[in-house]
Amino acid sequence: MNQKKVLVVSYSQTGQLTKVVNNFTKPLLEDESIQIVYKNIKPKKSYPFPWDLMTFMDTFPESVHLVACEIEDFEDDNDYDLIILSYQVWFLSPSIPVTSFLKSDWAKKKFANKPVITLIGCRNMWIMAQEKMKQLLIDLNANLIDNVVLIDKGNSLETFITTPRWMLTGKKNSILGLSTAGIDENEIVKSQRFGKALLNALKNNKEKENKSLLWGLKAVEVNAKLIKSEKIATKSFLIWGSLIRKLGKPGSLKRKPIVMLYLVFLLFMIITVVPINMIIQSILRIVNEKSVKKQKEFYELPSGSSEERMKDFQ
Numbered sequence: 001m002n003q004k005k006v007l008v009v010s011y012s013q014t015g016q017l018t019k020v021v022n023n024f025t026k027p028l029l030e031d032e033s034i035q036i037v038y039k040n041i042k043p044k045k046s047y048p049f050p051w052d053l054m055t056f057m058d059t060f061p062e063s064v065h066l067v068a069c070e071i072e073d074f075e076d077d078n079d080y081d082l083i084i085l086s087y088q089v090w091f092l093s094p095s096i097p098v099t100s101f102l103k104s105d106w107a108k109k110k111f112a113n114k115p116v117i118t119l120i121g122c123r124n125m126w127i128m129a130q131e132k133m134k135q136l137l138i139d140l141n142a143n144l145i146d147n148v149v150l151i152d153k154g155n156s157l158e159t160f161i162t163t164p165r166w167m168l169t170g171k172k173n174s175i176l177g178l179s180t181a182g183i184d185e186n187e188i189v190k191s192q193r194f195g196k197a198l199l200n201a202l203k204n205n206k207e208k209e210n211k212s213l214l215w216g217l218k219a220v221e222v223n224a225k226l227i228k229s230e231k232i233a234t235k236s237f238l239i240w241g242s243l244i245r246k247l248g249k250p251g252s253l254k255r256k257p258i259v260m261l262y263l264v265f266l267l268f269m270i271i272t273v274v275p276i277n278m279i280i281q282s283i284l285r286i287v288n289e290k291s292v293k294k295q296k297e298f299y300e301l302p303s304g305s306s307e308e309r310m311k312d313f314q
Contacts, residue, residue: 003035004202005078007110010086010119011041011097013049014166016182017121020150021086023188024119027195033203037078041097044070050170057259058250061241063090064234066132068100076110082198082207083114083142089122089129092234094136102136111142115207117198117214120149121183123163124156125226127299128234143210146303148194149220150187154179156226160270193217196313212302216309222296228281229274236269 008025012018021038028034048055062069087098094102101107118133120126126149137144152159162181166172172181194214201213240262247254285292297304 003033004081006034006036006082006084007039007080008036008084009039009041009101011095013047017086017088020121020188020191024191025195026192027199031199039074041101042072043097044072051167053168057263058255060091060237061244062250063093063096064237064241065245066093066099068103069096071097071100074106080114083111083116084119085116086119089120089126091237092125092128092230094129094133102140108140111140114142115145115210116142117146118144122151123159124151124223125230127222127227128230144302145210146212146214147220148214148303150183150191152182153184193313214303216306217313218305218307218310219303220300221305222299224285224292224296227295
């Protein structure tokens, strides 16, 4: 039997996504029938971690408008049977380094007509980022066959505090009795079930069918409460991002006052408008129950949230 070749591409600031990738692919790495190649995206000008507040906020216009940065070139002559693309979410968009990679000539050559699995590690809002990702993959003529999402373990209120603290200080320990920041370590380890399912699929040439290989493994679960919020926030990001980009390039002094003004505006909206909107949306979800259910099912494609095969790949 010929070795199957799997390409794993990722960009991780904190190292958490690297942990996710390593556990996800561990069953593949341990099997001699699979050759797995890891590629880490490296921006020529690195993004800081921990972030400083100004740099973080100044990054959002390019993030939401999918503007590429310069990255180190990849050299690789392999032809792959399957590609796993792991990414973080920045401002409801794929991170700039990942967007940049997908716009590279190398990606255009390697991703064309290949089955691709996306693997997301984020706070809790990823739907609009994945919609942008779908279009980026379409532009490459790639075939998205699965999507797996691991989110932070805390609830929305907890992560509103713990995630920014982690990003801006590097500290993810528990404070004020809140959950620690980031994805639960047990969930990261449990992601090995996906690697086991992929190994089984690859040995049976299932990747050639361009269908989901990870169905029935609770790969992704959409929080219906966040769908409308993501859509509203994305529109706001695009409008403000467009305005700020007209003032200059990232780091420009002309941008800073407007960037900080937007931060104040954003915090004001979160404190005042968002709670009211959540109440309104709760009522609308009851009234439009069928429509919301259809949206939830759509955004969970192609892998879905069912779990009937969990026992087979524990």
